[in-house]
Amino acid sequence: MIPIIPVDSMASSSGGLAASVQPSGLSTPPPLALYIHIPWCVRKCPYCDFNSHESRSDIPEDAYVDALIADLEQSVPRVWGRKIRSVFFGGGTPSLFSAAAIDRILANVRMLTPLEYDAEVTLEANPGTVDTAHFKGYREAGVNRVSLGIQSFNEQHLKALGRIHDREQAISAAKLALATFDSVNLDLMYGLPGQTLAQALEDVTTACALGPAHLSCYHLTLEPNTPFHRTPPPGLPDDDTTAGMQEAIEALLAQHGYSHYETSGFAQAGKRCRHNLNYWTFGDYLGIGAGAHSKLSYHDKITRETRHKHPKRYLELAPQGQAVDQTWTIPTDELGFEFMMNTLRLTEGFDTRLFQQRTGLPLSAVQDAINLARRRELLTVTPEAIQPTLLGQRYLNELLQLFL
Secondary structure (H helix, E strand, O other), X not given: OOOOOOOOOOOHHHOOOOXXXXXXXXXXXXXXXXXXXXXXXXXXXXOXXXXXXXXXXXXXXXXXXXXXXXXXXXXXXXXXXXXEEEEEEEEOOHHHOOHHHHHHHHHHHHHHOOEEEEEEEEEEEOHHHOOXXXXXXXXXXXXXXXEEEEEOOOHHHHHHOOOOOOHHHHHHHHHHHHHHOOEEEEEEEEOOOXXXXXXXXXXXXXXXXXXXXXXXXXXXXXOOOOHHHHOXXXXXXXXXXXXXXXXXXXXXXXXXXXXXXXXXXXXXXOOOOHHHHHHHOOOEEEEEOOOOEEEEEOOOOEEEEEEOOOHHHHHHXXXXXXXXXXXXXXXXXHHHHHHHHHHOOEOOOEEHHHHHHHHOOOHHHHHHHHHHHHHOOOEEEOOOEEEEOHHHHHOHHHHHHOOO
């Protein structure tokens, strides 16, 4: 959870988008990524608000792959001729699917789209659902990066989070992944029920000793419509404690050679996640699968679309060419906020030219909000770049409110 500091009253002209500004159009589309959603998991974690569903019976793997392929076929005209720079299998738990299923999906991606030859292809995996054969098969299918949902190496905290794996399985899965793939990410969480600062740092130290190229460290948040939100677990650390955890984790990872490049992302040199960087630089992405989201740019507009959320509904409609549930154009007066909501997650900020390249708007459209953020010492501004200060990183929600 990012702490919020009070926002004083602002006149309507102090932030957001100048009402008279109209987009001039995009001269070239941004880079394009592909997201593929696998909605099933062994057990729904009590903190998870993603579109995931417990597999209470046999997963209809073949039928779902058929639906994904049909979804992709119907989507190709909207991204015709644009290269796919990265592919990300997310969930749910994609590692519940066989290597043969992943291979068939990627084979169709290559046939239907111009997938870049060196595209980053990531698959999320649960340590409790993988073994040597799984990883070997995924690599042969074309997966070249794995993201493991470790969350913690502490048995007590794993149980509190409702995870299906234990410490030994987490370490074993990480070692297997590192022996199989050139690029591996480990997900960790802090601010856990009953967790101390020493325990949070022990998790990070254990992860660093394994030697992954990338680490994601997230603050546990109590998302709406989750069991943890309805009944918060006992022993949650207070805000001061978790702020101390965040600072100590960042310092420890820096000592181990990990660059803090994004709110929750830490990477060794040359190992930043290309797929996530595309999100944070307001790139385009096509999302297929139950509940998947897309952002697609055209010369005169930027649109979003969602797929039918429930797997059963998606399985019924995708083969009929009706996978998309809703499509809408992002209003001009929301583009500034949407851009900043992504790019200001980057600790290095963004090139000032990027705003017009990705929104079709001049930077002057949000100049009042930039000036206000600068006065509050939340942004550093030069003619070349706009970057959140350390204070802006700590109070990101406060900073973003200025652009609403």
